[in-house]
Amino acid sequence: MKPLLALSLLCLLLAPLQAKTHVQIAEENSAAIVAVNVLKKDGTTFTGTGFVVTDDGVIATSRHVVDNALYINVTFNTGAVSGAAFPLALGGSVDLAIIKIGAKNLPTVTLGNSDYVLPGQEITVIGNPRRLQNTVSSGLISQVRRKADGVIWHQISAPISPSSSGSPVFDEDGNVISVAFSSYKGEGNQNLNFSVPSNYLVTLLAQHNYHPPVAGPHAAEQNAPQGLWQKFCAHTAKAWQMVKRPFQHSH
Structure with missing residues (x-):
């Protein structure tokens, strides 16, 4: 096993992360x-x-x-x-x-860093589908898509209906990582929805x-008082995310 991967896994085992529930994210x-x-x-x-x-x-x-x-x-x-x-x-x-x-x-809301978004992670969306205000839905980041012009979209499985355009997409820490804007409509299409990564909004x-x-990812842990080992783990995990991310993007 490569040293960077081994250290990242060790850090995750020694410092488990506690995700917020959909209820907590909605309440906050x-x-x-x-x-x-x-x-x-x-x-x-x-x-x-x-x-x-x-x-x-x-x-x-x-x-x-x-x-x-x-x-x-x-x-x-x-x-x-x-x-x-x-x-x-x-x-x-x-x-x-x-x-x-x-x-x-x-x-x-608190904005997150969308550079760390990966396919398969859980999301919470709060929007106003059909003007039903503050509707909470959940799903996954289905894929991170890079268009021919270089623009990145997030494909999401959370339901997106008319009047939901502009809905914030939250990660498990309760940070906005994306902004919902579109769905593929038509017979046979199910939960093929898209959102704009939050870093475009930050810019x-x-x-x-x-x-x-x-x-940042898992902000609660990163903002807490840290010893040298915790700081090393945070930096190692960040480095590993940056290394593996290009291989998981869809082109």
Whole structure:
């Protein structure tokens, strides 16, 4: 066995990780999930999902939710409705957008580092399918897909329905690692859904001078006081993730 693999396995055995349950993730994050209500320029209406990333009202969603918007506001899970929201930025090569409402001290999600996402890991999604607000679903990262243009998508098995575009996809630590935006429809297709990795969102936010904290994999363990051995394990596990990740991406 290669030394790096052996050390990584030893660290994992000596420091087991405790994942959060879907219930815990929902309880901790539901207040930060919103319905994004849009009046389009052609007079039609559209509803998507968004999530609060800064406590002063910056909200992430899908770009197609707010495209051609004449007016936008958001509804919180308490039933409270915001004033007008305005777009801050639209993703270029990915289906992402950030919007802003006037607010203070809002509950927020924690963004994760999507570089560590691997096929097979469990996820929790909170969204508003068919306008059923704060619906919790679960599934897996089915695959990490790299398109011909180099853009990465996450294929996910959690159900995604209309009005769920913009839903946050949480990892087992309760960090947002992806943003749901699309499904393959048609007879015979089952749970073929896609999301945008969270690091694209982190980049979009940074381009507009917003820098919310980003949690690493298993942040609770990494942020706790550590001795030399724990620090060595954390760095070794990170190195092993980086080594094996290219071999598990689908091209």
